[in-house]
């Protein structure tokens with residue numbers, strides 16, 4: 001079953017055309033990676049998919065819904081961890097989870113989630129006092145509190161310590177195994193190779209390569225995704 005279907009997506013900021021023509025499909029229950037250089041338009045594409053930005057052209061369906069006109073329904077069924085998220089400094093960890101749970105008709109057990117993400121010891125800590133990695137863990141837990149069918153994770157493991165990163169990989173696989181579809185934007189090639197079922201490389205607002213990690217590695221005539229990424233994008237990296 002196709003969960004995300006994007007055709008010819010376009011988006012400009014004023015006169016700056018960021019998404020030129022993004023076309024891709026994400027199937028139910030896969031971990032779909034989006035790779036590409038800084039400024040390629042990855043976050044913009046994810047924001048369009050989660051209804052946070054209005055595309056200028058093309059068609060976009062997530063769980064069969066139009067993120068613009070059916071946003072309220074879509075928000076009940078997706079979870080988003082954004083690259084530049086923020087919460088009020090004074091809010092406590094447990095309060096944030098409880099608050100987010102209240103936004104959903106059928107939330108997950110936020111206390112269990114707090115435990116699963118190792119946040120219980122920080123439950124009374126204020127957001128403003130958390131280190132970058134702890135903030136990141138909280139944002140991941142917040143993305144999952146609505147029991148989402150699709151989760152958008154934008155640079156999820158940036159700032160996490162190695163142990164938290166490995167734990168996160170395990171939890172992403174668990175999510176996928178439970179049938180959740182995961183869209184993962186990452187700059188870590190080891191992470192993409194270890195986790196993703198399929199990958200799209202976006203550059204200058206277009207999907208320039210798409211396939212399983214194995215397919216991209218053969219296409220680049222290399223032995224690792226890291227090398228393949230450079231072989232496949234060297235002409236397009238500015």
Ligand SMILES: Nc1ncnc2c1ncn2[C@@H]1O[C@H](COP(=O)(O)OP(=O)(O)OP(=O)(O)O)[C@@H](O)[C@H]1O
Nearest residue numbers: 013016018036037038039040041042043044045083
């Ligand atoms: N709100 C905005 N207003 C104007 N320009 C923006 C805005 N958001 C992003 N841009 C521009 O759009 C382009 C794509 O940005 P985007 O954040 O989608 O890239 P990205 O692929 O996520 O990059 P990164 O890997 O650095 O996160 C960049 O040139 C950026 O400066």
Ligand SMILES: [Mg+2]
Nearest residue numbers: 042043044083
């Ligand atoms: Mg980004």
